[in-house]
Amino acid sequence: MNTELFGIIASFALMLVIGIPLGKYLAKMFAGEKVWTDFMKPVEQGIYKLSGINPNEPMNWKQFLKAMMCINLLWLVYGFFVLMNQDKLPWNPDGNPGMTADLAFNTIISFVVNCNLQHYSGESGASYLAQHYIFMFLQFVSAATGIACAVGLFKAFRDKTTNDIGNFWNYFLRAITRLLLPLSIVVALILTFNGTPSSYAGKDQFISLQGDTVNVSRGPAAQFIAIKHLGTNGGGWFGANSTHPLENPNYLTNITEIVSQMIIPIGMVLCFGYFIRRKKLGWVIFGVMMIGALLLLIPSIGSETGGNSAIAKMGIAQPTGAMEGKEVRIGPTATAFWSTFTTIVSTGSVNGMHDSTMPLTGLWQLLGMMINGFFGGCGVGVLNYFIYLIIAVFISGLMVGRTPEFLGHKVEAREVKIAALITLLSPLLIMAGTAIAAFVFTNHGNADWAVKPSAWLNNPSFHGFSEMLYEMTSANANNGSGFEGLGDNNVFWNVSTGFVMLLGRFLPIIGPVAIAGLLAQKKYIPESAGTLKTDTITFGLMTFAVILVLNALSYFPALALGPIAEFFSMPK
Amino acid sequence: MNNNIIKSIRITLVLTVILCVIYPVAISLAGKLSKGRGDGETIVVNGKVVGYANIGQSFTQPKYFWGRPSAVGYNAAGSAGSNKGPSNPDYLKDVSSRIDTLLKYHPYLKRADIPAEMVTASGSGLDPDISPAAAKIQIKRIADNRKLSVQQVTDLVSAHTEAPLLGLFGPSKVNVLKLNVALDELKK
Numbered sequence: 001m002n003t004e005l006f007g008i009i010a011s012f013a014l015m016l017v018i019g020i021p022l023g024k025y026l027a028k029m030f031a032g033e034k035v036w037t038d039f040m041k042p043v044e045q046g047i048y049k050l051s052g053i054n055p056n057e058p059m060n061w062k063q064f065l066k067a068m069m070c071i072n073l074l075w076l077v078y079g080f081f082v083l084m085n086q087d088k089l090p091w092n093p094d095g096n097p098g099m100t101a102d103l104a105f106n107t108i109i110s111f112v113v114n115c116n117l118q119h120y121s122g123e124s125g126a127s128y129l130a131q132h133y134i135f136m137f138l139q140f141v142s143a144a145t146g147i148a149c150a151v152g153l154f155k156a157f158r159d160k161t162t163n164d165i166g167n168f169w170n171y172f173l174r175a176i177t178r179l180l181l182p183l184s185i186v187v188a189l190i191l192t193f194n195g196t197p198s199s200y201a202g203k204d205q206f207i208s209l210q211g212d213t214v215n216v217s218r219g220p221a222a223q224f225i226a227i228k229h230l231g232t233n234g235g236g237w238f239g240a241n242s243t244h245p246l247e248n249p250n251y252l253t254n255i256t257e258i259v260s261q262m263i264i265p266i267g268m269v270l271c272f273g274y275f276i277r278r279k280k281l282g283w284v285i286f287g288v289m290m291i292g293a294l295l296l297l298i299p300s301i302g303s304e305t306g307g308n309s310a311i312a313k314m315g316i317a318q319p320t321g322a323m324e325g326k327e328v329r330i331g332p333t334a335t336a337f338w339s340t341f342t343t344i345v346s347t348g349s350v351n352g353m354h355d356s357t358m359p360l361t362g363l364w365q366l367l368g369m370m371i372n373g374f375f376g377g378c379g380v381g382v383l384n385y386f387i388y389l390i391i392a393v394f395i396s397g398l399m400v401g402r403t404p405e406f407l408g409h410k411v412e413a414r415e416v417k418i419a420a421l422i423t424l425l426s427p428l429l430i431m432a433g434t435a436i437a438a439f440v441f442t443n444h445g446n447a448d449w450a451v452k453p454s455a456w457l458n459n460p461s462f463h464g465f466s467e468m469l470y471e472m473t474s475a476n477a478n479n480g481s482g483f484e485g486l487g488d489n490n491v492f493w494n495v496s497t498g499f500v501m502l503l504g505r506f507l508p509i510i511g512p513v514a515i516a517g518l519l520a521q522k523k524y525i526p527e528s529a530g531t532l533k534t535d536t537i538t539f540g541l542m543t544f545a546v547i548l549v550l551n552a553l554s555y556f557p558a559l560a561l562g563p564i565a566e567f568f569s570m571p572k
Numbered sequence: 573m574n575n576n577i578i579k580s581i582r583i584t585l586v587l588t589v590i591l592c593v594i595y596p597v598a599i600s601l602a603g604k605l606s607k608g609r610g611d612g613e614t615i616v617v618n619g620k621v622v623g624y625a626n627i628g629q630s631f632t633q634p635k636y637f638w639g640r641p642s643a644v645g646y647n648a649a650g651s652a653g654s655n656k657g658p659s660n661p662d663y664l665k666d667v668s669s670r671i672d673t674l675l676k677y678h679p680y681l682k683r684a685d686i687p688a689e690m691v692t693a694s695g696s697g698l699d700p701d702i703s704p705a706a707a708k709i710q711i712k713r714i715a716d717n718r719k720l721s722v723q724q725v726t727d728l729v730s731a732h733t734e735a736p737l738l739g740l741f742g743p744s745k746v747n748v749l750k751l752n753v754a755l756d757e758l759k760k
Contacts, residue, residue: 007741047590051583071580078584123650133592140591141584169583176587181595188599192610195626198596198603199610203649206614206621208629209752210636215649216624218612222603223596240651243695245626246612251742307688308658311667315683316691319705320743324663324692325653328640328701331743353653353695463657485655566659 004320004333008301011255011337019263023270023282029178030151030171031158031275037178044177048169055173058164061517064152065510067168068145072112072506075141079108079134092127093202094217099125100450106494111135113505114142114377116228116235116348116480117471117497119489123217123239128200135235136224140184143231143264144175146379149509150268151175153383154275156516157407160524165517180230183260187226190256195249198222221247229261232377234348234480242338242351243327254330254351258338261347265375268382276407281535285385288540292374292547296364297340303358304336309571325353336361343368346377348480355458355467355483359570362466362483363563369477370426370555371547377478380505383512389534390419390515391550392543396532405532409519422511426476427554429500433472434558438465440492451487458485462569466562471497476504615749617756623749624648628700631748634677635717636755637702637710639748640689641670644697654693667691678713685709701745704733714755728754 029035048055059067082089083104087097099107103119110117111134120126126135148171155166192198197218204216221237225247228235238244248254269289273282307318321332335352342349343365354365368374373384390406394416397404404411440447445454457464467483474481475497482488488497525531533539603610613625623629630646631638639646643654656663670691675681687705707729715722732751736742 003736003740004743007737010741047583047586050586051579053579053583067576067579070576071584074577074580074584121650121652132596133588136596137588137592141587169579173583176591181591184595185599189602192599192603193606195606195608195613197608197610197612198600198606200600201611204612206623209617209622209749209756210629210631210633212630214623214629214647216612216627217649217651220596220600222610223599238651238696240653240696240698243653244651245628245696245698245700246624249626251737255737255741310658310664311688311692314664314668314671316667316671316686316688317684317705318688320703321688322658322692323687323689323694324656324658325695326689326692327695327699328689328703328743328745329699334742351695353655355655355657356653356695358658458655459657459660459663461659463659466657483655484653485657566657570659 004331007251007255007334008337011258014255014259015262015266018259019266020270022263022267024274026179026267026271027274029174030154030271037182040177044173047173053169055167055170057167059167060163061152061156061165061513064165064168065513068149069506072145075112075138076108079112079138080104082134083107083130086127086130089127089129091129094123096124096127102491102494103489106498108134109498109501110480111138111235112142113478113501114146114231114233114346114380115475115478115501115505116233117475117482117501118235118480119494121239122237128219131224131237132220136227139224139227139231139233139235140176140180143180143233143378144172146377146509147175147179147264147268148172148379149513150379150382151275153386153513153516154272156520157276159520160408161522162520165513165520179264180227183230184223184226187230187256187260188222191225191253192222194253196222196225196246196253218246225257226260228349229257229347230264232261232265232345232347234342236349242349243353245327248330248351250329254334257349258341261345261349262341262375264378265345265381268379269375272382278407278535284535284537284540288544289374289385291544292371293340293344296344296368296374297337300340300361300364301333301336303360304332306358308358313571322358325356327352339365340368342481343479344371344374344376345381346372346477346479348474350481353484354470354481355485359563359567362470363559363567366470366473366559366563367551367555369473369479370430371551372426372477373547380478380509384508386512386515387419387422387508388543388547390415391423392539392546393532393534394419395546396539396542400532402530402532405525406519406534408524408527409522410525411519415515415518418511418515422508423550425503425507429476429504430469430472431558433475433496433500434469436496437468437472437492441468449492450490453492456487458487462562462566466566469558469562472500475500478505615753617753622753625747625750626700628698629749631752634713636752637707637714637748639702640699641691641693642697642699643693646698648698651696651698653695653697678709680712681709700747700749702748704729704744704746707746707751718755720758724758728758
């Protein structure tokens with residue numbers, strides 16, 4: 001056993017040790033039971049008073065979604081104008097320019113939808129004002145939006161029959177004051193005391209030991225990086241994200257960052273079970289997700305630590321694994337570990353460049369984002385998984401010849417239609433998007449854009465195709481990582497991924513919440529011998545099979561053209 | 573709907589004060605107590621800042637230990653990896669020529685002695701570290717160039733090898749800048 005392996009085992013253990021109790025806490029906290037963070041109550045009451053909000057007002061699913069969409073729309077408009085005019089606004093010590101309209105369009109959507117796909121580079125593309133007042137602000141509130149919507153869905157199943165799925169503002173604010181903000185303070189302190197800058201000083205200049213003049217970008221990054229991970233956002237302060245030695249200075253910060261991006265997704269799954277008083281259901285879902293995660297994780301570690309066979313052929317030693325795009329203080333094992341979790345939970349921060357990972361690691365990264373339901377992003381992971389659950393309930397119902405039921409409510413045509421549409425949405429956006437991109441690349445290579453289509457790809461052949469496929473997949477999954485070799489700051493990618501991100505965010509939130517709202521209004525059917533039990537291992541396996549079949553059917557052809565073809569083209 | 577808009581604007585303003593003013597300023601103040609006062613930890617030689625502890629810098633002269641190849645030439649105003657895919661033929665040519673360069677300056681080496689990180693670019697382009705093995709292969713060159721004994725330089729590398737976290741977690745590493753500063757001081 002080597003220390004790199006011990007490092008990821010410790011990280012994994014910490015995720016569970018923190019994530020599991022967090023789930024219990026979240027269930028109590030969102031149910032309004034007594035918890036230790038009740039000392040925040042006066043602060044919350046003050047915020048409600050200043051905002052003119054009554055947090056106890058009941059909402060049906062339509063009112064709930066209206067409130068959610070309204071505030072998200074406001075952020076989109078407000079952020080768009082700030083980003084375009086950041087050069088004219090204060091607090092821009094490095095003198096960075098305003099964003100072009102298409103870049104601002106892409107960037108603001110990216111942060112509102114918790115994606116954090118970045119077509120700009122933090123050091124040269126964003127002022128401190130934009131970084132804090134737009135990006136960091138949205139990292140908090142977009143995560144809280146996802147969590148609030150998930151809790152709304154939970155609430156629909158807590159009561160037998162109800163119209164009230166809870167108050168959006170109440171869940172939204174609690175997610176910030178009692179979860180994201182306190183945890184961010186802890187993580188930001190760990191980071192700043194390990195070398196991540198937290199002061200407002202701008203760029204520095206010094207003369208290096210060899211006599212070169214060097215500039216160093218800095219800034220209040222620790223605060224930003226904390227919520228970037230806790231909120232499964234993933235947008236870096238610096239261009240190179242968490243590979244940057246100021247963003248992720250040592251192995252302790254690496255553990256801190258990977259653990260902090262997993263605890264809320266793990267907690268939310270268990271919270272579901274505890275909140276609706278069906279503990280076992282939460283654990284079965286957790287089990288399915290964990291098996292899925294490990295099935296992606298273990299081969300990724302294998303392919304990264306195995307090294308690049310083309311470099312091995314040159315006679316070079318790769319004692320720890322493939323090192324292109326990786327950092328010495330982190331190592332290939334921890335990079336493979338991170339790459340799996342950051343793709344399944346839609347964080348999309350990276351501690352090593354995904355574009356340079358081995359072909360099969362890229363395959364697992366893509367698949368993690370395509371499935372997008374193994375833990376998944378803050379709140380939205382559970383919502384995505386819920387769609388798989390409904391499909392599994394429907395198929396099981398067909399198999400045994402009964403009207404499908406979920407948690408005591410009949411699942412009928414309307415709900416199944418919504419679930420089916422949401423299931424079809426991802427392959428449509430990813431495949432159509434990639435197909436159009438490939439078409440433009442082949443047929444309109446000289447289009448007069450900021451980056452000519454013929455110059456988009458940083459790598460030839462299969463890997464180049466993977467770069468385009470990855471970008472669309474990441475946008476749809478609201479992940480935000482990239483095969484960053486892609487020349488993506490131009491009107492085509494900014495606009496296309498902008499729309500993909502919007503649809504890939506809001507429809508998979510609206511769908512599940514609507515299904516839950518509709519189900520909750522129906523008469524409650526008490527359990528009988530003929531009820532399909534959803535909290536059993538058998539049903540867990542059924543759901544797993546549904547996930548596998550749906551995704552294999554949708555994505556295998558595209559994956560075969562990209563990472564799989566590249567794998568077979570590598571020297572043995 | 574109108575009602576929602578007003579509420580949205582008001583809560584956005586209130587949260588902006590909490591999340592974008594109070595929270596970051598509080599962390600920034602706490603950060604003043606950290607080693608680099610929250611500005612990033614610097615390394616000072618003779619009263620002059622010669623670099624940041626966590627930011628790698630370019631070393632090309634034969635009297636210094638070299639760091640890893642960098643896609644941004646260690647220009648810390650930005651940061652990036654090469655984003656080259658593992659099967660890219662141009663990239664593999666680059667790797668091959670880096671191997672040749674290393675062998676030219678270290679004629680005593682066999683190919684199998686060269687650790688991968690010395691011929692591959694880091695993720696950030698600013699990697700401050702190399703592995704102990706990568707430092708070891710450069711010892712003879714440094715010793716010859718500076719007219720030091722191999723033993724002296726080996727001791728220095730050992731002294732600057734940082735063990736894994738708590739001796740258990742993660743890789744061992746050598747900070748190239750710190751090692752080179754110590755090397756300069758050794759000469760006096």
